[in-house]
Amino acid sequence: MSKKTIPIVKKIMSANDQIAEENQEFLSSKNILTVNVMASPGSGKTSLILRTIENLSNQYKIAVIEGDTAPVTIDSDKISNLNIPVIQINTGGECHLDALMVRNGLEQLDLCNINLLIIENVGNLVCPAAFRLGEHFSIVIASIPEGDDKPYKYPNIYRGIQSLILNKTDLLPYIDFNIDYFKRGIEALNPGAAFFPLSCKTGEGFDKWVDWLKTRIQEKK
């Protein structure tokens, strides 16, 4: 018997990254701006997506990929009620979407003339950060009740995002949340990320987010 060391030096995530790259090329070739929406459960991902659709659907064609751990269609039903093409990916208990799941989703979606594809990731602040999907950029939705220390506790999810939404600002009078402390954590991790404090319930601050997203869609067209 002989022993031998085989040098490899390969990214362990490279299989996923490869498919993510192919997804992105496919979406770019169709001029579909694709956004990966990540957040913890209950932060308001679906509310944000619904309100964004309401604000943009008269100008742009939008499609949605819904990632869920269980085969319940609560979220995707809300979206299809708005006559938006939606496909639900049931991850079968997995805590994140990966590039292959998204590729399968893309094959089932009618992407004709679509300008914007929103991918709602599984509610989780840890795992989705490790899996690129093929998106053009990612956003995180944080919310006031989660507390202002989350960027410090879950740094990975905040790194590499282009935009951070702080939802449920209507709850600020009732909850101790130091926006400056929160923002400092984000700036350290991600200098220059666009920051949108807003409320999906009252609509406060929502215009700025929508305007920013419109600019991104125009750039892609």
Place this chain on the structure above:
Amino acid sequence: MHELAVTESLLNTASDYAIKNNAQRVISLNIIIGELSSIIDDSVQFYWDIISENTICEKSTLIFNKIPAKFICQSCSEEFKIKGELRPCPVCGSMDLRTTQGDEFLLESIEIEKGLEKIDE
């Protein structure tokens, strides 16, 4: 929790290289984990013991080489390590930091056992 998917990817990569190199079995894997990579080594080990069963990697040892997170200050160019909670630049206090190290999650090498007939290559 995403470590199962990650561990499967690790098993596929290691097995590919082992087979290509005519290994009889894999003895160990050298893995580099950056502190910011959000991978829990205990969890990878747990899944590894289960999914590597009946493969060329069965009973192999995972060796984790952890590397700390390093940042460079965008204001004064100071380079420094941070362990645990994020802190401002120790020199100028700026929070405008860029990561230079700590994202890594790599399979660096594997040690394999070759069959007798493969000694003289």
